[in-house]
Amino acid sequence: MQTMTSKTPWTGPEAGPLPVLAPAPAASGDQETLKTLRRFHLAGPLPEPEEAWLDMDILPALLHPYRDAAAVRSDYPLALLPETAEPAPGEDTAGFCLSLPDFLQSMAARAESPRVLAENLPRLERQVREGTEGTADARTRLAEAGTALRKTLALAPASDGELGEALDRLAAAVPEGTVLLPLTERTPLELFHHAARRHLRAAQEVFRRDLRGIAEKGRSLLDADDLKRPESRNPARVQGSVGSVGSRFLDSSAMAGMMGKGQGSGPLAAELRARLEQAVRELEDETPTSGSRLFTLIHDGSVQAGALSGLSGWQITEDEDPCAAAARRFDETAAALADTLRARRLARLIYDGNYDPDRHDVWLSRLDWRSFTREELQLIQPIVVLISADHAARRGLLSLSRLVLSGRPVQVILFEQPARNPGAEAGSDALTGFRFEPAYLGVSHREAWVQQTTVARPGHLLRGYLAALAGARTALHVVAHGFEPRGGRPRLGSWLYAGAAVESRAHPCFHYDPEAGNSWARRLDFSENPSPEADWPVYPLAVKDGGAERALSLPFTFADFALLDPGYARHFRLVPPGIPDAELVPLDRYLDLPEETAVQKVPVVWGVDGRGTLCRMALTRQMARAAADRLGYWRTLQELAGLRNEYVTEAAARAKTEAEAAAAARIEELEAAHRGQLERTERRATEDAVNRLTAALMEVDVAALAEPVSGFETLAGRSVDDVAAMLLRAVQESTLTEEPGGPTGERIDQAAEKLLELIDPDRLEENAS
């Protein structure tokens, strides 16, 4: 049995078996098998998957540790906290949507949990996760999970009591109204609803306050206008103004007679007053939320009806052209809001004294959603289009494009299957041809807010929703929800499947915000992807090879992801152990080979079967091409995100070359200057030495020498110049045997010796010449 230490993090099964590399048989290099594999690669997929292959339950090697789905710890169910009073659109999702582990940690910290609960939070988390099938109240669910946990642990009474109290405090710390949201087909919609409700509430609160303020101002203006009218100058009105106390001191009749004699501004014109009254009435009666509080969802019928039933807070309709229907619905809703906004603008103009009928009436009559401010647009109850990638690729393409180009702030949620090609012809293999990319299509419309995201990254998804809601244009959300069409569940569960799609570049995540700036660098956020600078993310995998443990570094490619889809089983064929590696190339390297080399190789990926044995699988050419297509799209996105921009690379190389050349030239220049300086210095030193030696020798009194130096007397009669020349020659000859820069004194000594040599009587005439 495994042991767990409280000090170690919750990690994978240390004692679990590592995948094992199958030993190669003694007789290896089976040429016939290699030929079969090559034929398989070139000829195309098998009519049916190999039965033996299906029985082996092969998973991508890197996903083998996740084979036990019960041990996988996902973010779900998410904890959706209730709306707060002042939510800010676009703020970080922390605080109103938490992953389950973070939620429990946060609540435990609030409840100051004792050790017995802190150490059992992961068990509680597992209980919550296992028992949550639909959206549930968090407090209730926690209480149920806590009871189950206590029953499972069966602790001693004292500890059990302590745990029970701690669980009660934990449940009490959860804010009222918090719900737990598991991962289902409609999770993206539920999350959108939660984000939009929060966002809308904030905007509506602000607008309602503003409306009240304007209405009050309008009402006060009307009241002031009343006082300027003749009918307000009657004694009864005056008496009413001053009250019973004032009436004892003032004569209301006399006052009524005097009023109006020296008045300032006159009353409002009748028509203007009428319009103001109408506007104020509208403002006082109309609220932006007096209509339906439901969000509108128009879908194309691709989602299972059961998946949408039970969705609260939505008015759901099905339409065969949901984009066009959404546009119409938006126009209707905007028109209704326009009446309120018109009244608001009019009241404000009149109150501010800026109203000019000739100028403003036309403008007000034409007020529609295109004239709304950003804040006003966000008052419109969200209208969501829900379509499939297939719909977008086929009959819905034109409508989608029109909607996106219209700029109407409608949210389009597009459910995508990353392993499939929505643009493929009906009945054809999904790997045939290049893939239709709905998100790329959205980006190509330039001015739409686009995100490609996944339920495996709920934070990324939510941030995208909030940013889109805060914008003022059409938003396209391409979401991989991890479910097969018609509600099926993929192998390893939806969360892992959706995450694998991101890892394999089948479904890269990004946000494209046209309002962020004019450059791609500002608009495109690419940061959510693993290893964004590389072609494929690479991870270590510990394996057992002949009893010893070693680590393989494996990329996670599109083919690895496709292994999870039973529909692609025909594109894989098991490679028996013993086939030489030279012929079988890992897919990531295969895709970089020149074509003339690639045709001679067979691409492979690693998998692990149900018994834990590592095996290689050969791929069909279609699968390899599909992987290449994915890689090509990924590289395009990299370039747009500035990560792999050839222009930048070339410019950097040019700048480097220029800098190196400039540096080399400068070095050359400095070296030449140094050489010149050195020569000049040597010459000066030599001349200086000679002059000093000459002067010294000239002062020597030969006659005073105890032992006259032979040859000195031969200098008699020689001119100073002759002697200096001879000295110079002596010094120069001496420097030839000495290192440059040697001590001047030594050189003088050497020069003196040399001079004596030169003035040797036997060699004097020869040396002087």
Add this chain to the structure above:
Amino acid sequence: MFGLGEECILDIPDRYFTLENYEGGVARWCPACGDHAVLAAVQRICRDEQLPPEKVMAVSGIGCSSRFPHYMHAYGFHGLHGRALPVACGIKARRPDLHMWVATGDGDCCSIGAGHWIHAVRYNMDMTLMVFDNAVYGLTKKQTSPTSPRGMATNTHPRGAWLPPLDMIQATLGFTNASFVARTVDWNPLHLYQTLEAAYHHKGLSFVQILQRCPTYTADVFLEAQQHPDRVLLMKHENGVKVDDAVGRIYKNQIEHDPANLHEGRELAEQRERIAIGLFYRNPDAPRYEDYTAQGMEMDTAAKLQALEHEMDRFAI
């Protein structure tokens, strides 16, 4: 791991253990006996490491200390006087998966059990050897033990113990293949816990001398060290026993000692100016005998028979 992160796998054992899971019988040691502190520390370590009780083994000889297995809710063996270590080594030889705690005393280990002590240290099998050193034979009512201080009056030496006491740390440091030698005191529960925790995590035989108060027979032996912390020298190092701030505040005399330095460890053991506590020596690479004795354990019966037949075939005529 795959890019989803290591925290994405949650392999949780179904069972969770609290202190009650390791509590056996009510401890009948004298009130204020240091043995209580040792028992509590070991139970805490088992709880912190979440050791299944059925995987914990407590082995003892004879003496007050050797009541230890009775008070642990785990498997236990209360053996003969001086024979705790051979029993422990025997168990470990074929059950290297068990977490072994050996409770012995100054008499049980260093007198009658001395022969086993030497070789158990040399065998270096993975276990924690706790020597409850109260400087007397307590269970049998105050006879002189190998560690009784000179001049201490006992029933066997009414005029005071005549010989200088055995220094078990110095002795152990001289044994071949010693891999973990430490000393702690029972009256500082934090240091006691941290020393035993370090001993538990060490792979090999962890020799821990615990200066243990005996309120009944040797109440004064460690009194000065208890009342004057400056009589204690606290050894500390990043590879030694972790020194908590609280412990550091009590014992101001501290020394940085690398437990890999055997020579320095011996010097510290030899000095008599202060009582050094902490880790004297540690060698994580010392060979362990159970790596040899446990060979072939993974073989099933058929494989063993096959191996035997293969060997016998060599003698076939």
